[in-house]
Amino acid sequence: MQNTTAMSDILIIGAGPVGSFTARALATKGYRVTVLEKRSRLGDPVCCAGIISPDCLGVLGGKEFPVLNSFEGARVFSPAGQTLELKRSRVQAVALDRGMMDMKLAEQANLAGARYVFGYKASHIETDDSGVNVYADSRQETCYRAQLLLIAAGFNPVLTNKLGMGKPADFATGVQARVEIKPSLPLCIFTSNNFAPGFFSWLEPLGDGSALAGLLCRKNAAVGFARYIKYLLNHGFITSAEKPQFRGVSLSPLSKTYSNRMLVLGDSAGQVKPITGGGVFYGLKGARCAISQAEKAFATGDFTASSLAGYQNGWKTVLGKDIQLGQIGRKIYEKLSDHQIDKAFRAVARNGLADRLAANNDLQFDDHGRVVLKILKMPAFYQTVGMTLLPELK
Numbered sequence: 001m002q003n004t005t006a007m008s009d010i011l012i013i014g015a016g017p018v019g020s021f022t023a024r025a026l027a028t029k030g031y032r033v034t035v036l037e038k039r040s041r042l043g044d045p046v047c048c049a050g051i052i053s054p055d056c057l058g059v060l061g062g063k064e065f066p067v068l069n070s071f072e073g074a075r076v077f078s079p080a081g082q083t084l085e086l087k088r089s090r091v092q093a094v095a096l097d098r099g100m101m102d103m104k105l106a107e108q109a110n111l112a113g114a115r116y117v118f119g120y121k122a123s124h125i126e127t128d129d130s131g132v133n134v135y136a137d138s139r140q141e142t143c144y145r146a147q148l149l150l151i152a153a154g155f156n157p158v159l160t161n162k163l164g165m166g167k168p169a170d171f172a173t174g175v176q177a178r179v180e181i182k183p184s185l186p187l188c189i190f191t192s193n194n195f196a197p198g199f200f201s202w203l204e205p206l207g208d209g210s211a212l213a214g215l216l217c218r219k220n221a222a223v224g225f226a227r228y229i230k231y232l233l234n235h236g237f238i239t240s241a242e243k244p245q246f247r248g249v250s251l252s253p254l255s256k257t258y259s260n261r262m263l264v265l266g267d268s269a270g271q272v273k274p275i276t277g278g279g280v281f282y283g284l285k286g287a288r289c290a291i292s293q294a295e296k297a298f299a300t301g302d303f304t305a306s307s308l309a310g311y312q313n314g315w316k317t318v319l320g321k322d323i324q325l326g327q328i329g330r331k332i333y334e335k336l337s338d339h340q341i342d343k344a345f346r347a348v349a350r351n352g353l354a355d356r357l358a359a360n361n362d363l364q365f366d367d368h369g370r371v372v373l374k375i376l377k378m379p380a381f382y383q384t385v386g387m388t389l390l391p392e393l394k
C-alpha cells in the first residue's frame with residue numbers, strides 16, 4: 001500500500017497547456033489545486049508547432065509569452081509544386097516555443113498557489129462517496145486525493161478507456177523535427193500525399209535561421225517524414241534536420257467526457273481541430289467550461305456524473321459545430337488524390353478563390369467550422385473546385 005495520502009480540492013493530471021491553464025484559473029479562485037505530471041521537468045522541446053492565433057495568445061496571457069515569429073499568411077504547395085500565396089494585411093497566427101509555453105503557464109499556476117508534482121505518472125484512479133484517489137504505478141508512492149479530478153493528460157486513449165469514457169474514434173500521429181533553413185522563407189504548407197496522405201506537412205520558420213518541419217498522418221509516419229525531409233533537402237528548403245519527435249493527436253472527441261468526480265479536457269477529450277490537429281485553443285475553450293463546471297460542483301457539493309454532465313453540454317455548445325464541420329472538411333480533403341489536389345490548385349488560381357477567401361475578414365484562423373461552411377456556401381467553390389472535384393469525390 002502507499003505510505004501517504006496528500007489532499008487537495010482539485011487534482012489535475014497533466015501539465016500541458018490545458019492542465020496548467022486550468023490550474024492557474026482554479027488556484028487563482030482559491031481552490032487547493034495539485035497538478036500531477038509524468039515528465040520530470042517542463043521547458044524541453046515538445047512535439048508541437050506552437051502555432052496559435054492572436055486571440056489564443058490573448059487568452060493565454062499575451063506579452064508574458066514570447067512570440068518567436070508571426071505569420072500574415074502562408075505559401076501552400078500543390079503536390080506538383082504549384083504555389084498559392086495566402087496573405088492578409090494582419091497577423092493571422094504566431095509561433096510560440098511550446099516547451100516554454102508549458103513552463104510559463106506552470107510557473108504562473110504555481111505562483112497562484114497550484115502545487116506541481118513532477119515525475120508522477122497517474123496510473124490508477126478510484127472514486128468513492130467522498131473523493132477520488134490517484135495512484136502511480138508503484139503503490140509505494142504518495143496517493144493523491146481530491147474532491148474532483150480533471151484529466152488533461154493529452155492524447156491518452158488508454159487512460160480514458162480504463163475509466164469507462166472510451167477513446168477517440170479517430171486519431172493520427174504527429175511528427176516534427178527542428179531543421180536549419182535558407183533565410184526568408186515564409187510559413188510553407190505542403191499538400192503532397194507522398195509525405196502525409198490525407199493530411200499536410202509544414203515548414204515553420206522560427207525567425208532565427210531554424211524552423212520546425214512536421215506532418216500528421218495515420219500510418220507509417222516515420223516513412224512519410226523521412227520522404228518529406230529528403231524532399232526539403234533536395235529542393236533546397238533546408239540544410240539539415242535533427243532527430244524527429246512523435247506524438248498522437250486526437251481527431252474526434254470522446255463520446256463521454258465526464259464521470260463521477262471526473263472531467264476530461266483538452267486533447268484527452270478530443271477537443272481538437274479535425275482538419276489540422278491543432279488543439280491548444282480548443283483545449284483552452286474546453287478548459288473554461290471545465291472551470292465553470294468545477295465551480296458549480298463545489299458550490300452545490302454535488303460531484304456525481306449526472307451533475308457534471310453539464311460540462312459536456314457546455315463545451316459542445318462552444319466547439320461542437322466547429323468540430324463537426326471540421327470533420328466534414330477533413331473527409332472531403334482525405335479523399336483527394338495528388339492529381340485532384342493539383343487540379344484544385346489550378347482551378348483556384350484561375351478563379352481567384354484564395355483571394356476571395358483571404359479578403360473575407362469573417363474567416364479567422366481558429367474558426368475552421370465557419371471556414372468550411374463559408375467555402376461550401378460560396379458559389380465560387382462550385383464554379384471552380386466543387387465542379388472540378390465533386391464527380392470524383394463519390
Ligand SMILES: Cc1cc2nc3c(=O)[nH]c(=O)nc-3n(C[C@H](O)[C@H](O)[C@H](O)COP(=O)(O)OP(=O)(O)OC[C@H]3O[C@@H](n4cnc5c(N)ncnc54)[C@H](O)[C@@H]3O)c2cc1C
Nearest residue numbers: 014016017018038049050051122154174266267278279280
Ligand atoms: C506535431 C504536432 C504539431 C502540433 N502543432 C500544433 C499547433 O501548431 N497549434 C496547436 O494549437 N496545436 C498543435 N498541436 C496539438 C497540440 O500540441 C495539442 O492540442 C496540445 O498540446 C493539447 O494540450 P493538452 O494540455 O490537452 O495536452 P498535452 O500538451 O499533450 O499535455 C498533456 C500532459 O499530460 C502529461 N501526462 C500524460 N499522461 C500522464 C499521466 N498518466 N500522468 C501524469 N501526467 C501525464 C504529459 O506528459 C503532458 O505534459 C500539435 C500536435 C502535434 C503532435
